[in-house]
Amino acid sequence: MANPSLLILAGDGIGPEVMGQVVRIIDWFGEKRSLAFDVEHDLVGGAAYDKHGTPLHDDTMAKALAADAVLLGAVGGPKYDALDFSVKPERGLLRLRKEMDLFSNLRPAQCFDALADFSSLKKDIVAGLDIMIVRELTSGVYFGEPRGIFEEGNERVGINTQRYTESEIDRVARSAFELARRRNNKVCSMEKANVMESGILWREVVQKVHDEDYPDVELTHMYADNGAMQLVRAPKQFDVIVTDNLFGDILSDCAAMLTGSLGMLPSASLGAPNADGRPKALYEPVHGSAPDIAGQGKANPIACILSFAMALRYSFDQGEEAARLEKAVEQVLADGARTADLMGPEDGTPISTSEMGDAILAALDASL
Numbered sequence: 001m002a003n004p005s006l007l008i009l010a011g012d013g014i015g016p017e018v019m020g021q022v023v024r025i026i027d028w029f030g031e032k033r034s035l036a037f038d039v040e041h042d043l044v045g046g047a048a049y050d051k052h053g054t055p056l057h058d059d060t061m062a063k064a065l066a067a068d069a070v071l072l073g074a075v076g077g078p079k080y081d082a083l084d085f086s087v088k089p090e091r092g093l094l095r096l097r098k099e100m101d102l103f104s105n106l107r108p109a110q111c112f113d114a115l116a117d118f119s120s121l122k123k124d125i126v127a128g129l130d131i132m133i134v135r136e137l138t139s140g141v142y143f144g145e146p147r148g149i150f151e152e153g154n155e156r157v158g159i160n161t162q163r164y165t166e167s168e169i170d171r172v173a174r175s176a177f178e179l180a181r182r183r184n185n186k187v188c189s190m191e192k193a194n195v196m197e198s199g200i201l202w203r204e205v206v207q208k209v210h211d212e213d214y215p216d217v218e219l220t221h222m223y224a225d226n227g228a229m230q231l232v233r234a235p236k237q238f239d240v241i242v243t244d245n246l247f248g249d250i251l252s253d254c255a256a257m258l259t260g261s262l263g264m265l266p267s268a269s270l271g272a273p274n275a276d277g278r279p280k281a282l283y284e285p286v287h288g289s290a291p292d293i294a295g296q297g298k299a300n301p302i303a304c305i306l307s308f309a310m311a312l313r314y315s316f317d318q319g320e321e322a323a324r325l326e327k328a329v330e331q332v333l334a335d336g337a338r339t340a341d342l343m344g345p346e347d348g349t350p351i352s353t354s355e356m357g358d359a360i361l362a363a364l365d366a367s368l
């Protein structure tokens, strides 16, 4: 049988350096676990713009649609700030999400014991935290029409549209309930039904999906602003949170920071299953391109490495190997390995991106 295929789009900023460590880990699984992948590399974001004048070439889009999974680093940087909106690096990522129809974005926020002290919140509030944010990723205000900047009388008006169909809400709600059943069986749905009609519909549909097909899962609803407050007040009350594209963008950054660093948080963006049962899938760290530290070997590769662990679990049905990789990460953190993002100014010398990769590979070897 052919090896499963991976398309790697390292992108911009720290993307290439953190992805470099992921490639070493992929090779390790090929050599030591007979889990080989056919890996291809291509460009996305500013890197693609520099070469092709577009943040995502049509050939790359076609490769992404054909691959068994896509691994993405990060896109964007100040170099591209002045570009026209239509060719900004972010448009490349948004096109991938839209054309692969990756409607369900899983963003786990898990606090590693070794890092509980590093959160900006008190240790007892975050220790043991394990929540999953399911963010709708292909609709809402990110894609709704009309959109644009228009003339209106003697001034301009900027317009974006929040728009959700019942089927779009239905399918992401289902993915949240399915996940909850494999976790602690609780879903909290967040919207602003107090001020938005799209929020009223969201609440109704989520409740209906629940009542018809998932009555065994505990469902609550919360206004998204209260959700933001509860996330920093008492985050452990949550198991799975399901929310729309924009609220999910904001709430997931908030949840991520509870864990001590954005450099730790992976994500999976999943579509409907293909004929082979595998969902269309793209895996990427939640952190951005961090242009301020790019190219200096300071970046934390863990979020990107844990994104590959999610690929093992959600695309390749290798839950045990995913757990092996996650345990290796936990082990090196427990042993005190720290990149700069995981240290205060007085905490000594951080290790580099590749030294973190070395440590994780050593922990993987030790797991055999």
Ligand code: IPM
Residues within 6 Å of the ligand: 090, 093, 094, 249
């Ligand atoms: C994210 C990012 C993206 C988003 C940007 C880079 C387009 O913030 O994945 O959370 O807003 O969705």
Ligand code: MG
Residues within 6 Å of the ligand: 249, 250, 253
């Ligand atoms: Mg974001």
